[in-house]
Amino acid sequence: MRLLIALLTALFPVMASAAETPQTVDLTGSTVGILALCVFVIAYVLVVAEEWLHLRKSIPVLLGAVIIWTMIGATYASMGDTEIVHRTVQHSLIEFAELFLFLLVAMTYINTLDERGVFDALRGWLVSRGFSLRTLFWLTGLIAFFLSPIADNMTTALVMASVAIAVGAGHPRFVTVACINIVVAANSGGAWSPFGDITTLMVWQKGVFPAHEFLVLFVPALVSWIIPAAIMATQVPKATPEPLAVRPVVRFGGLVIIGMFIGTIALTVTLHAAFHLPPALGMMGGLGALMLMNYTLNRIGALHKDGEVHHQLIDQGGLSGAESSDPYQENKGPRLNTFNQVARSEWDTLLFFYGIIMCVGGLGTLGYLSVGSEMLYGELGPTVTNILMGVISAVIDNIPVMFAVLSMYPDMNDGQWLLVTLTAGIGGSLLAIGSAAGVAVMGTARGYYTFFGHLRWSWAIGLGYGAGIWTHFLLNG
Known part of the structure; x- marks a missing residue:
């Protein structure tokens, strides 16, 4: 080890006085x-x-x-x-x-909501309404501005961009300006929330100012989006795409998990404001609650569907209930697995x-x-x-x-x-x-x-x- 240190020291000599204490050594001009x-x-x-x-x-x-x-x-x-x-x-x-644990929990919640079809339901609702392209331009931007403070700007931009692509088939000029508008709206929306962007999260975790002070940036952030959006809106074609036959469906437990995500954020803010506990602590508590809800939803779904499938099979003279490997998966979609959503981060x-x-x-x-x-x-x-x-x-x-x-x-x-x-x-x-x-x-x-x-x-x-x-x-x- 001493030989290695000596070799590295020979390669990278210090151009500073050895008499200085390490805390005050300025190595900016050294090799x-x-x-x-x-x-x-x-x-x-x-x-x-x-x-x-x-x-x-x-x-x-x-x-x-x-x-x-x-x-x-x-x-x-x-x-x-x-x-x-x-x-x-x-x-x-x-x-x-601290940043890693916070983001890991947030990403896990977002992945779980995605797995439960929450974002698909949002896309489905928008593309099946028969809105004009101009209305969709403003709607996708507005949703991005208000969703990014909770779901973060990157996730929000991806969800809303997929909407723009789905409804803008045959209108490439619309898709281009809509995507630019969504990116600007998501970034602006993330600026007035401690959870909307990595930068605001770092500022909040550093304790520069409390979470509620970010709200004073709401109007400046809104202005920073509205002005370019109004200019770009003039280039949106005056057309109405054919409404798509999309049935918005949120899978079992999706709405409950939305409430839990909001509750986790509220808990995190409260613990940080009241007791100066690191935000990561509250978020990790929310992850534990999500895992418990994962277990509960799977048990409720399995118990409910076990009985249902059992009666159906007897009526049909089919297989016994013991041979149905996963009735919950057949009738309620895939089982929830929080660790899979952690892996998808x-x-x-x-x-x-x-x-x-x-x-x-x-x-x-x-x-x-x-x-x-x-x-x-x-x-x-x-x-x-x-x-x-x-x-x-x-x-x-x-x-x-x-x-x-x-x-x-x-x-x-x-x-x-x-x-x-x-x-x-x-x-x-x-x-x-x-x-x-x-x-x-x-x-x-x-x-x-x-x-x-x-x-x-x-x-x-x-x-x-x-x-x-x-x-x-x-x-x-």
Whole structure:
């Protein structure tokens, strides 16, 4: 081990005085600091190029994280201190663990609702109403704006984009603008809820301000969506698609689980506000309740259908009830299995969050976040910097941007923290690759929703971005 440390130290010498304490060493100008920054940049370029390379976005950041922290560990070990690296890695791991557990439960609930046919029922209801394309354009956007604060912006965008594709057959121009509108609405809707976007969740879990303060961003977020939507609506064809014969059906227990999901969120907010308990604790309690409900629904369905099938088989002179392997599955759809829904979670996304948090945590340990905070918030000021952060988030995704801001933790009032929360949420709409919602819809609506198709309307989305910021200053200044 000492030989390995010596070799790594020779490869990555520290250009800082050994007399300084590890906590105050600035490694931004050292070889190890520059190499670590290069590793992060290369990893993130590979993330951005995922659509063309077909390389899972979690892979480069997972490898980048271990390379960065290995270099940091070797550097501090050569200075005779391994404790600070241990503590800082643990801090980043705790940050990720809280986010991971929260998201895992939320994804499991969403997957369970999807398995119970809740989202299919919503799609079926919309496409069987006989609405005009213009009405559907506004309805899908409105639902996306109000659904994303609960179901998160990516899931919401996927559900509503599938509606646009289903009803827009033969009207490709409608599908294109409808998908752009849905992505913008989902991102804007997620900005005024602590659960609507990963960035707002990180701000809330960090304890910057309580959950109810996000609600003051409702009107600015609404404005940021309404303006580009009104402009794009002029390009929607004046046509009414044929209503589809779709029967909306929510499977056994689906409505109960909707109530449980809302109750889990309420419990989480209450525990955090009243006792300052981590939000992940309340969400994990909700997961336990979902598992219990899973068991109860399966037992009720099986007992009810066992008797029903038994009588039917006797009347028909058929097989005995013992030979019916799963009557519940035959009559009520597939059995609920919470662990299957856990397995269906977006593991690539969850592991991507781990890699990003660890990489940014490593760059913070090297001193880059302190330098960035001084350059941006110290010289440009919080207002200009926070507006700029939204634009940057459209290029490199809002998650690492917000995590970097939270790691810097500049001295700002609540109005400025709300501003950066708003801009990181709605700024991702400026480009198709700027948000998880946009990237997800690009995969679902191939040929309709593209990077350049979205780019054509970036000017209108930019008008909404500016108007949303102006409204925030006007109302919450």
